[in-house]
Amino acid sequence: MEITPTILLLYLVTLLCLGSALACFTWRYPRGKVAEWEQEARQLLGIKDASDSRLIQPSDFVKGRSFCPSCQNTLAIRDLIPLVSFCLNKGHCRFCHAPISYRYPLIEIGYALALLPLIWVVQSPLEWLLLMMLVSSLCVVSIVDIEHFFIPDECNVLILGCGLLLALLNGNDLTAHILGMMIGYSVLYLIRFVYLLVRKAEMLGLGDVKLLAVTGAWLGIYELANIVLIASISAIFYVFVKGISKQNPLPFGPFIALASMTLYYWRQFIG
Incomplete structure (x- = not known):
């Protein structure tokens, strides 16, 4: 298949979207596992009161909605466009203006670069x-x-x-x-x-x-x-x-x- 500029652009956009999903997954999955391990440890030790736990079960990756960790506002599609939303909002939350971690655009770019050569x-x-x-x-x-x-x-x-x-x-x-x-x-x-x-x-x-x-x-x-x-x-x-x-x-x-x-x-x- 001939790789035209249009195909390459669409491929890059797809990779950035997948990278955005990966950034979300790598934030939620490990925190969910650690919270699960803590719960299992508490059950094993017979500790019923979890009020002192610093671990919060994150939203489900498939069904859970993305939200700002600072103000807890649910993010709309306009806030989740890979790279674009981060640049338009100047790296801050649209609601509370708290800074957004650079991990998200860096993961999106890194993921796109990792998979870009596959097209050839x-x-x-x-x-x-x-x-x-x-x-x-x-x-x-x-x-x-x-x-x-x-x-x-x-x-x-x-x-x-x-x-x-x-x-x-x-x-x-x-x-x-x-x-x-x-x-x-x-x-x-x-x-x-x-x-x-x-x-x-x-x-x-x-x-x-x-x-x-x-x-x-x-x-x-x-x-x-x-x-x-x-x-x-x-x-x-x-x-x-x-x-x-x-x-x-x-x-x-x-x-x-x-x-x-x-x-x-x-x-x-x-x-």
């Missing part, structure tokens, strides 16, 4: 759908890990399923992808286990271990070393620039996600 590399609508869900899951993983320091298992399952289906769709031998998953999990789990044994502290979370396993299943065993190398170099650069501490720990999931997407697009465009 996919061969079929099914392949685009699988890659869209996979890359979207990597974006969710990155955002949630940066903001809340955990990686949703649902995203790992979705990445694994889409990765293996893409391998089948492209006629690849699944052996390399299964081995990528098994060895990817084993390598990071072993590193985590040894560090925990020696230093009595966790170097990596199990979410990171699972993420390397599913990205290994997507890209195959031959890309595992490259994923780890690129992710590690990126993390070292981040530490060099920003530093880490107990108050500012290092989420490794975004670096694995970035390395995986970089390698995929590199192979598609460079070879």
Whole structure:
């Protein structure tokens, strides 16, 4: 299919709209999970009074309406147009003029950039759908890990399923992808286990271990070393620039996600 300027513009608008939905999802989902975990902990401990809880169950992602967290006013469609509403309102709520977090336009732009190259590399609508869900899951993983320091298992399952289906769709031998998953999990789990044994502290979370396993299943065993190398170099650069501490720990999931997407697009465009 010839990519005309009109098609490219429509594609970008679609991606920005999907990015806006993703920004909403990554705000509501982790807070909902944390509130759910706190409720389960209270039930386990026999605590019935939740009046001291600082966690508020967010609105349902599908049915809940978006609202301003400052004034609680429900937002209309005119307030939710990706990038446009933020610019027209100069980064403030239309009702109470409280500042709106820059996370929303940044996520919309970042998501659009992450999926933009797919328009030139996919061969079929099914392949685009699988890659869209996979890359979207990597974006969710990155955002949630940066903001809340955990990686949703649902995203790992979705990445694994889409990765293996893409391998089948492209006629690849699944052996390399299964081995990528098994060895990817084993390598990071072993590193985590040894560090925990020696230093009595966790170097990596199990979410990171699972993420390397599913990205290994997507890209195959031959890309595992490259994923780890690129992710590690990126993390070292981040530490060099920003530093880490107990108050500012290092989420490794975004670096694995970035390395995986970089390698995929590199192979598609460079070879």
